Amino acid sequence: MLELRNLHFAVDGDDGPEGGEKREIIRGINFTFEKGKFYAITGPNGSGKTTLAKLIMGINPASSGSILFDGQDITNLSITDRAKAGIAYSFQHPARFKGITFRELLNLATGIEEEEQLVSLLMRVGICPLDFLDKIVDAKLSGGEIKKIELATTIARNPKLAIYDEPDTGIDLWTIGPMVDLLKREQKNYGTTTIVVSHNKVFLEAADEILIINGGRIVFKGVLGEAMNLLNDMSICNFKSCCEGDDQNARCFR
Amino acid sequence: MLDALDKELLKAVADLEDIPKGAYNIRKNGKLLTRANSANISIDSNADGTGIVVAIAPGTVNESVHIPVILSQAGLYDVVYNSFLIGENADVTIVAGCGIHCGTESPEGHAGIHEFRVGRGARVKYVEKHYAAGKGSGKRSLNPTTKVFLEEGAQVEMELTQIGGVDEADRLNEATLEASSMLMIMERVLTEKGQTAISRNDIKLAGTDSRANMISRSVIKGDSKQNFYATIEALAKCFGHIECDAIIMDNGTNETIPALKAMHPDAELTHEASIGKIANEQLMKLMSLGLSYDDAVNRIIQGFLK
Ligand SMILES: Nc1ncnc2c1ncn2[C@@H]1O[C@H](COP(=O)(O)OP(=O)(O)OP(=O)(O)O)[C@@H](O)[C@H]1O
Ligand SMILES: [Mg+2]
Numbered sequence: 001m002l003e004l005r006n007l008h009f010a011v012d013g014d015d016g017p018e019g020g021e022k023r024e025i026i027r028g029i030n031f032t033f034e035k036g037k038f039y040a041i042t043g044p045n046g047s048g049k050t051t052l053a054k055l056i057m058g059i060n061p062a063s064s065g066s067i068l069f070d071g072q073d074i075t076n077l078s079i080t081d082r083a084k085a086g087i088a089y090s091f092q093h094p095a096r097f098k099g100i101t102f103r104e105l106l107n108l109a110t111g112i113e114e115e116e117q118l119v120s121l122l123m124r125v126g127i128c129p130l131d132f133l134d135k136i137v138d139a140k141l142s143g144g145e146i147k148k149i150e151l152a153t154t155i156a157r158n159p160k161l162a163i164y165d166e167p168d169t170g171i172d173l174w175t176i177g178p179m180v181d182l183l184k185r186e187q188k189n190y191g192t193t194t195i196v197v198s199h200n201k202v203f204l205e206a207a208d209e210i211l212i213i214n215g216g217r218i219v220f221k222g223v224l225g226e227a228m229n230l231l232n233d234m235s236i237c238n239f240k241s242c243c244e245g246d247d248q249n250a251r252c253f254r
Numbered sequence: 255m256l257d258a259l260d261k262e263l264l265k266a267v268a269d270l271e272d273i274p275k276g277a278y279n280i281r282k283n284g285k286l287l288t289r290a291n292s293a294n295i296s297i298d299s300n301a302d303g304t305g306i307v308v309a310i311a312p313g314t315v316n317e318s319v320h321i322p323v324i325l326s327q328a329g330l331y332d333v334v335y336n337s338f339l340i341g342e343n344a345d346v347t348i349v350a351g352c353g354i355h356c357g358t359e360s361p362e363g364h365a366g367i368h369e370f371r372v373g374r375g376a377r378v379k380y381v382e383k384h385y386a387a388g389k390g391s392g393k394r395s396l397n398p399t400t401k402v403f404l405e406e407g408a409q410v411e412m413e414l415t416q417i418g419g420v421d422e423a424d425r426l427n428e429a430t431l432e433a434s435s436m437l438m439i440m441e442r443v444l445t446e447k448g449q450t451a452i453s454r455n456d457i458k459l460a461g462t463d464s465r466a467n468m469i470s471r472s473v474i475k476g477d478s479k480q481n482f483y484a485t486i487e488a489l490a491k492c493f494g495h496i497e498c499d500a501i502i503m504d505n506g507t508n509e510t511i512p513a514l515k516a517m518h519p520d521a522e523l524t525h526e527a528s529i530g531k532i533a534n535e536q537l538m539k540l541m542s543l544g545l546s547y548d549d550a551v552n553r554i555i556q557g558f559l560k
Contacts, residue, residue: 059538079541089542095535098471098499099557108553109543153543 001035001193002056002161007065009048009055009216025051027216028065033161036191038184040198040207042231048216049197050092053163057089058082069161086160090167092197094150096138102149103133109156125152126182127175143170151179155186162186163195168203180206255288260324263353266385268322278320279306281334283327295319295346305335305367308348312341312373323352328360328392335367340408342373349381352396354419356388363395363422370401372408372435380412386419395422402428404435406461414441416451417559423451433461433490441470442559445478445506455484459492459521470498473555474506485513488521496525501532501558503551 006028013023025048033039041049054060056067058079066075074082106121107113122128128148135141137149151167164183168176180202186192196203204210210227212220220230256264256272260282264270273280273288277295280287289297294314300307308319325332338348352364372378386394402410416423429437443451457466472480486494496512514523532554540550 057542059542078547079538080544080546083542083544091535091539093535095533095539097536097554097557099560100553104557105543108540108545157543 001070002033003068004029004031005066005068006030007055007067008063009051009060010063025216026055029218031211031218031221033193033195035193036187037208038187038194038206039209039211040196040204041211041213042199042204043213047213049213050165052213053089053165053197056163057087083157088154088157088159088162090150090154090164092165094146096141096146098138100137101133102135102137105137105149105153106156109153121156122152125155127178128152144172147171158190159192161193161195165197166199167196168198168200176200176202259326259355263324263355263385264322267351267353267383268320268349270320270322274320276318281323283325284330284332292317300335300337307337307339309339310341310344310346312343314341314344314346316345318347318349320349322350323364323366325352325362325364326355326357328358328362331361331363333365336369338368338370340370340372340376340378343375344373345377347379347381351383354386354388354394354396356386356390356392356394358390359392361393361395363397365397365399367399368401370403370410372402372404372410374405375407377409378411380410382412382414384416384420384423393421394419396420397424399426400428402437404429404431404437406433406435408435411438412440414439417442417444420451421449425453427455429466430458430460431464431466434463435461436464437466439468443480444473444475444559445480446475447478448476449478451480453482457486457494459486459488459494460490462490463492464490465493466495468496471558472500472508473503473559474500474508475503477505479507481509483511485515486523487515487517488523489517491518491520492522494523498527500529501555502529503531
C-alpha cells in the first residue's frame, strides 16, 4: 500500500573548503509496506528514522526517488493532500500552540464537535483522561501528556497509514502496555497499516516486521528473532573521543 | 433609537445586540446618546462637560457597566475624559470600547482618557475593544489612555483588544499598585496593511506584596508596524512579570522593549519576549491534520489572539 522507490534525501551540508556540499541523510531506500501490517522501525540515533517518516508525510521533500500510496504517485503531493489521502504522522517532538486546546485539535482532525462523539473518541483512544479535552496544547503540558495528545490526534484521523515516531518517550510505565494494545487494536479493528519508530522492545515484539535503519539505509528487514543478533552487534560506540589510535588499532578506554 | 450601523458597531466593541441592562452610557459622535443608572452605579457628566464620572457604591457585586463610544461622523476627533470611582469591596465588570465607521475620505478618531480609582478589596474586570470599519479611505485613529490606581488589596483585570480596521493607535497604560493589590493586563493587537500601533505601559509596584502581570500578543501583517514598550518599576517587596509575543507575517515590523526596574531588594521581576514568524512545526502539524497552509496560518493566529 506504500511503496518507497530508491528514495533519497539530502540537505546542504556545512560549508566545506569547496563551498556547500550536499549531505545525504536518506541514501536510497526501497521498501513496500503491505496493507494492514504492523511495522517497527529502529536504528541508532541520527540514523534517519524521523527523516524517513517525514518524507512519507511530505514534511521533507524527496531529493530523488518516488513514493507510491495505494498505487498513486504522491512524491509531489503537499502534506495536506497526503493527510487527505489517508496518511497520518505522530511527531517525535509534537508542536505546542498558544491558545489551542486538545478539543480544538481533535475537532480540526475530525470535524467532530459534539461532546458525546468526542468522548467516545477518547474512550477508543483510552490513554487520555477526559479532563485533557480543555487543556491548552502549549508549553505547560508535560512531556508524556503531549505525546498522548499527539497520538490521539493521529488515531482520530482514522488513517489508512499511521506513523508513530517514538510514541513512548515520556510515557509512564503504566501506559506503555495499554499503548501497544491500542495500536494493535487499531490495526485489527480498522485494518490500519501501522509504522512505529521506536527503540523500545515492546514495540519490536508487537510488530509483524522489523526494519533496522543505519546511516540512511535499511540494513535489515524481517522478524524480531532474526534481528536479535544484528541488534546486539550494533551496540555503537559513542565515545570516539576517548579512543587512542586510528580505526584499525584503536584502543577503548571506556 | 439605534440604527443598523450603530448596532453593528456596538456588537463589535461591546457584544451588545441592543441597549444593555443595568448601568450604561452610550456616546455617539461626541455626544451622549443614552444613559441609565442602577441602584448602585451612578453615571454623571463631569464638571467641565468633557466626559463622565462613573461611581460604583462600596460592596456592589455582580453588576456591570457598559460605556461604549461609537463614531460615524466624518472629520470628527472625539476626546473624552472619564473617571471611575470604585467603592471598597465592589466586584464589577466595566465594558468600554470604541467602534468607528468611516464612510468618507475624512479622518475620524477617538481618544478616551480613563482614570480608575479602585477602592480597598474591590475587584474590577475591564474589557475594552477597538474596532473600525467602513468603505471610506479616511484615517481611523484610536489613542486611549488608562490610568489605574489600586488601593490595598484591590484586583484589576484588563482585557484590551484591537482587532482590525484601526489605522493608527497610540495607547498608554499607567498603573500604581498599593499593598497586596493585583493587576493583570492582557493586550491583543492585530495590524495589517499600513497600520501602526504603539502600546506604552508603565506599571509601578508601590506596595508590599503587590503583583502585576502584563501579557501582550501581537500579530503584524502586511506592511504594518507595532511597537510595544512596558516598564515595571518595583518600590517594595513585590512580583512583576511581562510576557510579550509578536508574530510577524509578510513585511510587518516590530519593536519590543520590556524593562524592569527594581528599587527594592525583595522585588521579583521577570520578562519573556519573543518576535518571530509562525513556527514551522505548528504549520506542519495542522497541515498533517488535513488543513491547507492558509487555514493552518489562520487557525494558529486565532488561537494566539484568543
Ligand atoms: N533538515 C535537516 N537539515 C540538516 N540535517 C538534518 C535535517 N534533518 C535531519 N538532519 C540530520 O539527519 C540525521 C538523521 O536525523 P533523524 O532525525 O532522522 O534521526 P533519527 O534516526 O530519527 O534519530 P533519533 O533516534 O535520535 O530520533 C541527523 O544527523 C540530523 O541532524
Ligand atoms: Mg527521530
